Amino acid sequence: MKNGDSFQQQRRACIRIIGGGAVIVSAGLLTGCHFEAENDEQVHFKGEADGDLRKHLLKKAALAPSSHNLQPWLIDLRGSKDSMTLRADPERLLPVADPYARETLISLGCFLEVLSMAVQANGNQCEIILFPDGDEPQLMPIASVIAWIRIIPLSQPPLPDPLFSMVEQRRTNRRPYELQRAVSEDILRALRGVANTHGIHAAGCVEPSLVKKINHLAANAWRTEMSNNDAVLESLRLTRVGRKEIEAHRDGIAVSGFLPEMAAIFGLFPRDRVPEPDSALMLDMIATGEEQAQTAAGWIWLYSQGNSYAQQIAVGRAFVRLQLAAALYGIAMQPMSYLLSEAPQMQPHRKEFYAKVGFDPNQYHLQMLVRIGYAASVSAAPRRRLNDFIQE
Numbered sequence: 178m179k180n181g182d183s184f185q186q187q188r189r190a191c192i193r194i195i196g197g198g199a200v201i202v203s204a205g206l207l208t209g210c211h212f213e214a215e216n217d218e219q220v221h222f223k224g225e226a227d228g229d230l231r232k233h234l235l236k237k238a239a240l241a242p243s244s245h246n247l248q249p250w251l252i253d254l255r256g257s258k259d260s261m262t263l264r265a266d267p268e269r270l271l272p273v274a275d276p277y278a279r280e281t282l283i284s285l286g287c288f289l290e291v292l293s294m295a296v297q298a299n300g301n302q303c304e305i306i307l308f309p310d311g312d313e314p315q316l317m318p319i320a321s322v323i324a325w326i327r328i329i330p331l332s333q334p335p336l337p338d339p340l341f342s343m344v345e346q347r348r349t350n351r352r353p354y355e356l357q358r359a360v361s362e363d364i365l366r367a368l369r370g371v372a373n374t375h376g377i378h379a380a381g382c383v384e385p386s387l388v389k390k391i392n393h394l395a396a397n398a399w400r401t402e403m404s405n406n407d408a409v410l411e412s413l414r415l416t417r418v419g420r421k422e423i424e425a426h427r428d429g430i431a432v433s434g435f436l437p438e439m440a441a442i443f444g445l446f447p448r449d450r451v452p453e454p455d456s457a458l459m460l461d462m463i464a465t466g467e468e469q470a471q472t473a474a475g476w477i478w479l480y481s482q483g484n485s486y487a488q489q490i491a492v493g494r495a496f497v498r499l500q501l502a503a504a505l506y507g508i509a510m511q512p513m514s515y516l517l518s519e520a521p522q523m524q525p526h527r528k529e530f531y532a533k534v535g536f537d538p539n540q541y542h543l544q545m546l547v548r549i550g551y552a553a554s555v556s557a558a559p560r561r562r563l564n565d566f567i568q569e
């Protein structure tokens with residue numbers, strides 16, 4: 178069970194699994210789990226950065242969020258001690274959920290923003306040159322160098338970014354959010370203000386009647402997502418059950434604890450096939466995602482005018498700032514990216530969303546949609562080791 182869950186909660190879960198055969202681990206598969214690593218030390222880096230400043234900075238940057246926690250960054254440290262090259266790891270893509278690598282670029286944008294903040298906190302300036310080999314539209318961005326990064330010493334150290342202090346506390350919170358607790362317009366305004374950066378726009382709503390409508394449509398869209406076998410399978414394959422698997426991979430959606438591990442042992446937690454539509458696991462996955470959608474106390478969406486690779490990187494930069502600010506205000510946040518899926522069956526839901534919030538898809542590109550609210554904190558998701566993503 179997740180840290181902090183009460184004995185009663187654990188007992189209830191236990192009864193559920195024993196009684197109905199229902200596997201309550203589903204939240205970890207596609208919507209996020211409540212059975213994460215038992216303490217944050219398990220998931221954060223161990224080992225030294227051997228005195229290389231870049232490695233210290235990269236450890237911070239790797240705490241950035243990424244789609245399905247794939248951590249698609251690959252860093253080349255060969256060359257001068259004040260520079261590095263960022264590429265996307267071609268082994269860490271999501272062909273079904275993210276066929277054009279848009280979410281991969283957003284994840285790399287998150288990484289670059291946290292790296293840049295870390296450099297600044299260190300008293301230096303971070304120069305980032307995107308797509309130095311040229312941003313050819315016909316070329317899949319993952320084949321190119323994403324960025325050249327240079328650390329420039331400053332005679333006058335810059336003021337630290339207040340959001341940087343939240344890098345280790347920031348989390349994606351997939352719990353149900355408190356139904357009785359509204360998010361104020363003031364907080365929404367402040368969050369939107371933070372996310373309106375790098376040329377990206379942020380909008381949102383906390384007005385209860387509109388929130389309710391969006392919650393309802395997000396829950397419907399989730400049911401549609403759950404009928405997309407390819408998407409379900411892709412997520413299942415990235416689920417890591419139990420300490421051994423989490424430790425071996427240190428990525429993906431981590432699910433640990435006695436119950437899910439037992440479920441996996443008894444074959445109730447398949448990752449090589451889609452569970453039957455009426456299986457306990459599938460029903461629970463559907464219910465978990467619906468509950469997440471239905472308990473949102475507000476929604477924020479990021480959008481851009483245009484959809485270039487550089488803009489997708491900028492979305493990531495804006496998004497991680499938004500999430501860090503949410504952490505600062507004690508607001509729980511979870512992206513709900515399935516509504517932005519390219520799958521044809523999702524398009525009616527997307528259109529409904531546009532109509533409800535007055536979004537003009539002919540003028541703007543919707544890039545991120547997140548739910549917000551209040552919830553108990555969650556523990557940190559695993560991260561790969563430094564040596565797993567650097568080349569030196």
Ligand SMILES: Cc1cc2nc3c(=O)[nH]c(=O)nc-3n(C[C@H](O)[C@H](O)[C@H](O)COP(=O)(O)O)c2cc1C
Pocket residue numbers: 207208209240241242243244245246280281283284287347348349350351429430511512513514515557558
């Ligand atoms: C582009 C992008 C899309 C994401 N989409 C989802 C999503 O649809 N559902 C979800 O629960 N989390 C989503 N996340 C959050 C990641 O799953 C999360 O960052 C990752 O698991 C690491 O966990 P952490 O944010 O707590 O460090 C997304 C993150 C990014 C950067």
